[in-house]
Amino acid sequence: MSVTEAPVVWFEELRRIDVAKVGGKNSSLGEMIQTLGQRGVDVPPGFATTADAYWNYVDENGIRDAMAALIADWTTGKASLAETGAAVRKLFLRGDWPKETADAIIAAYRELSERAGRTDASVAVRSSATAEDLPDASFAGQQETFLNVAGEKALLDACRRCFASLFTDRAISYRQAKGFDHMKVALSIGVQQMVRSDIGGSGVMFSIDTETGFDKVVLINAAWGLGENVVQGAVDPDEYQVFKPLLDQPSLTPIIAKKKGAKAIKMIYGNADQPTRNVPTSRAEREAFVLADEEILTLARWAATIEQHYGCAMDMEWARDGETGRLYIVQARPETVQSNREAAVFKAYHIKSKGKQLVSGLSIGDAIVSGQVCLIETAKDIDQFVDGSILVTSTTDPDWVPIMKRAAAIVTDHGGRTSHAAIVSRELGLPAVVGTGDATRLLHTGQQITVSCAEGDEGMIYEGVAEYDIETLNMDDVPATETKVMLNLANPGAAFRWWKLPADGVGLARMEFVISNAIRIHPMALVHFDRLRDEAAKEEIAALTAAYDDKSEYFVDQLSEGLARIAAALYPKPVIVRMSDFKTNEYAGLVGGAEFEPKEENPMIGFRGASRYYSPRYREGFALECRAIRKLRSELGFKNVVVMIPFCRSVSEAEKVLEVMAENGLKRGENGLQVYVMCEIPSNVILAKQFAQHFDGFSIGSNDLTQLTLGVDRDSGELADLFDEQDEAVKWMIRSVITEAGKAGAKIGICGQAPSDHPEFAKFLVDCGIDSISVSPDSFVAVKKKVAEAEGRRSAAA
Template sequence: MVQQRSRSDRLTIWFEEVGRDDVGCVGGKNASLGEMVQRLASKGIRVPPGFATTAEAYWGYVQANGLQEQIQDLLSELDAGKTALAETGKAIRQLFLRGDWLENIANAITIAYRELCERTKTTEVDVAVRSSATAEDLPDASFAGQQESFLNVRGEKALLEACRRCYASLFTDRAISYRRTKGFDHLSVALSIGVQQMVRSDLGGSGVMFSIDTETGFKDVVLIDAAWGLGENVVQGVVDPDEYQIFKPLLSNSAVVPIVGKKCGDKALKLIYAAGEKPTRNVPTSKVERASFVLEDSEILTLARWATFIEAHYGCPMDMEWAKDGRTGDLFIVQARPETVQSRREATSFKSYRITSTGRKLATGLAIGDAVVAGRVCLIEDPGRIGDFVDGSILVTQTTDPDWVSIMKRAAAIVTDHGGRTSHAAIVSRELGLPAIVGAGNATAILHGEQDVTVSCAEGTHGFVYEGTAVFETETVDVANLPETHTQVMLNLASPAAALNWWRLPADGVGLARMEFVISNHIRVHPMALVRYDQLQDQAAKLAIADLTVGYADKTEYFVDRLSRGLARIAAALYPKPVIVRMSDFKTNEYAGLLGGAEFEPPEENPMIGFRGAARYYSPRYREGFALECRAVRRLRNDMGFSNVVVMIPFCRSTHEADRVLEVMAENGLRRGENGLEAYVMCEIPSNVILAAEFANRFDGFSIGSNDLTQLTLGVDRDSAELASLFDEQDEAVKWMISNVISAARKAGVKIGLCGQAPSDHPDFAAFLVECGINSISVSPDSFIAVKRKIAEVEAAAKVGGHDERE
């Protein structure tokens, strides 16, 4: 057994004996492990057993080998500019590697290791040996990845050698550089070593987890990255991992499965155990592994719940590493530290970038950050040519590791071929405040040195590299200072990828979520081509659909799954406020453009007023496709838990048509009033205004579509360049229509809003709507602040406030 001594002079200590207040003794990483063992085991959270060497052991090693003065001399030469960082770091590390163990320190480590073997009932237990600096994992500084970890270490001799190498890694080039930047005294920081039983994730999977969205700072999601094998591949960005997003507020409801995002990464490699000198090696994954998710839904939810428990205990967003044992199926948390980037951003400060003009799109990947940067490409494919980097350039490379940090700090933006949201490039870019695009696939093949490009991370979860210098605008507003309004101001959203960008805006909900955008961008297949896949004549489309639906035994499930998750991201952004989802409103020519769509769409001379909207939903041509839309919304509300979703029917020409559509919806499990379901109708046809009272008897609310209503009121094709001057949403006839339907809705006691572009473009039009007594105005996010301010001015001028008959 370990000799019982006072905590201050002990050389090893078990995880269950330390907690979060023991950073000075065992470093941030080990203190956190001990804290979880002590405080969170009751929540079901598993941490592999192990022990830590103490700061006392480190200082004993330094003193016994006379290292302190030698280190100080080498660092002084570096500070004086007499030596380079790489030269200094290597020299200090060699001092540690040549050092000898004091007998008492070596004995303490080996005795603890033997006890760990006894505890795990293993002759020579395989362990992970991880560094834990006494200044790391602080809320205002992350030392992640700067010291070394060693996996699959077995036996006393191998353990002591790994510990020696851990000590040396306190002076990696990146660690020296980071401490200098953050103002930490090199010789005041000690290193503790965590020795922890290995989770056999080489036979299972592992990854990284955040209790906050790493790109937008949205605090209501857990983000999990997962890959097969040991976790270093995910941390270092060697593979493109699976990515799961889970909505935290619904995790307490065991009846729902709030997984709002689920992407299968290619996971081309996995890190496994190896025999010989190197204890681990990378091997290619199988086709089945690449096409399969690492985690089952139940495991995803378990990890996400653990993340919320850990976050609640620490009182701040957390960055965690997890592993799944392939032999037992058990999940473990192997690290937990405070998240240091998004959690420190000012939550009420909103800076938005808006691209107004771009060149040709050259590359696409995952967006890290939300900024836009234009600059010149510096392409470096070989790490040996890091010295060729030009300050202020856009770094384009295959992947990065900690050795790249010195040039990443000098870049304007970063683009990598490989990596996910928790890869090295992503983590470092966030901390440096740099926009980055990771996992672009072929950026190094497409882009070339000295090329002028624009890197945009402001368009959602995907980032784009555009040719040339794009035109873009920025605005910074403290949304906490926006005025309150009685009239609700909501958002028009279409892209699930961009939805979480707008959580900081104090919007009253989503007034228009465009389903057709999700279908065209995230599904890309005509629903009827999935329903009748076996009958498709277009062989090229059939092959493309087969590729997209890999992993789905039922091809219609591909549509339902992708649509429900895409809409879930929009529903989550402003939950529990209402999110009005408009059922698909493609025109026939747009539907025909989807994969397989040409076989199911009739040719029309004027699709704008043809086979669109409500008429499709009960037609034999599309009824089965509409059933898939209903399945997706039913799953969204009932199975995923987003009961804040309201259904809206577009282009409903008559009350007879309304009855037929409501009947078909009910047949597909969407019955108005059941489970709190509300159904709205678009007001975009003159008949909707003329028969407003009758429509109000069938629906819970109206949403005025000012574009179509203007088109049909004035008889002007809104897409006609020749008639552009006649298309005016502020025409008196259009305003008469709007005024009358608002009056009718108020009289009937149903809600009414407007979701057209006019309030965004014309503040005076917004004023007109407020004066008419509209309940809500839904605008594009980039117009929200201006419209909110204008409405506040109008309400103040009219002395609108307190009780209002509109409610």
């Protein structure tokens, strides 16, 4: 008997070409069981009802004409959406099962129970529309799912409700918007053996970064219990990011981000009347990650395997059985938002002035929007929403979609990047900030705010109307150049936004940004935690490092992961990471830092850069920096990272620093490690030949070089007119060091601000023969064009 003739078909008999018979969800489950099981991807067994079974139910109960008439009344304005949906659902819920279909469902359920070694096995009953999960449309969340269904009567009941859910208000409006004929879309029901994730964990996984479309990472969200809370956004999940290109190397652990979510509740099994229910999580559950590193890597490898098989970015749901510890993929569908974006064109938003920060959360999208708050606490108040305002609520579900479409932006208390609010916001092209924790408490209706998703993976809510501009970048217009044009990046949270730029690598990644924003603690305060006298600092450090017995490991983990995101963005191109270059007053501002820093009259030319690294005052802190770089290169696998030493005053100082680095496992030349030096002091230029014997390359820091060449404090308002990176004395310094580096066979670039602020400065650098120019991302296209012009003129002159 063929699939189209049978009311029920087992997953293992299905392939993805069977969408018309059993919908996208069920055909995809069959595809994975048939083709990916042998590659280690575990999918729970089950069966599906066919589209024929759906139409048979419709016709046996004689409701086809009534359905069509009700839909026609709605499309002609004679009835509301709510009235229409309720009336069509009632037709299904009052229907009787055709004997052949009911018998087939019950027989398959008995066999599934037998396979599971149980009487009346617990199953998930999922809806799978026959037009769903196409490349330009996702029906995810449009129909109902029923969990922990046990017993034949309960199963038939859930299946009937699945049929009815094809006509939820949200499903009807979505099909109408996408142009699907309501009377030509059927519904298949997937009956799948439950994974005991109620006593384990579950979540959602994407094979690309959901916000930027960066295609080299897997994003995983995880929570305790059944997965509905993650999908609905009712819980703030853990978030993990894994770098795909290094997953095939068993010796590496390329997890580049781990963020612990609040996970305040979990969904567990209930009883016959209420199959599932939410309960609070324990303190231990809230403080622990749901997944161990090896489980994160297993899921990420599965995501890469599934993506490779399907040939497109994928959106997947996973579960871990609490009884066996086994991981499973329970759904997989094509990702439909980033995959459909125009690759060559993207907009860059730049915030210029802003009010007080009110709230923050996870940023969804990359836009900025100002507007008035409309605070809606529950779905029953949806009709109070004001079109064009910013929706602020606790969480959303598919019932909220009609007003989400009318919002300028969305802000929620709960949810992660894979929550309903996040997914719908992406589909609608709206900026959203989710998982703020307390937006509904701190914001109020009528309040003027700005929602900014343009500053990295942290979304900000500012008071009032911010000033910002929008730049459209077209990658088709970027010329090729012989001189390498690289990026200056500091914020790991924003690094993936620039992956589409055809840059030649990262010319400057500032370690201190990660330390001050992600770590916040002075490294010496971690090494000598027990001797700290500042009790307030001690308490704060204890809270930040609560998960670590060895507090130094907190620094190493946070720093290596932060830098890994920058290293990943343009992998395998070189990423030059500058070791910490705080001044003493900036170090003192870190938690616990005041006890370890001297007070200096002029920190700008004081105890900074290389002089700290071998000093007893900071040597142990520098050792932690070295450990983080070693982990970044050896354990995470980012051998594209080049280390750079700032403010190295003398050749003897260079020798001391290289010796300390070697003691801490970073020996120049070993495992391909290159070490550069900043050229920002006149002595670096004067003794360039000698410095080149100790370093593989130079990076000109034009700000400090200008300051020290001209004797001008770059922060002085009185002397602002004298601070000029294009002064002839400064240009002489730059030209001289480029020449000397070339003679010595050392690479030389520039990472100062001058090329970003003055693209015409690029011509001077090209004429001098510089190897690379590193600029801020927003000036990349302009500088690239100036470099191409300069190279063209030089070629013509030659």
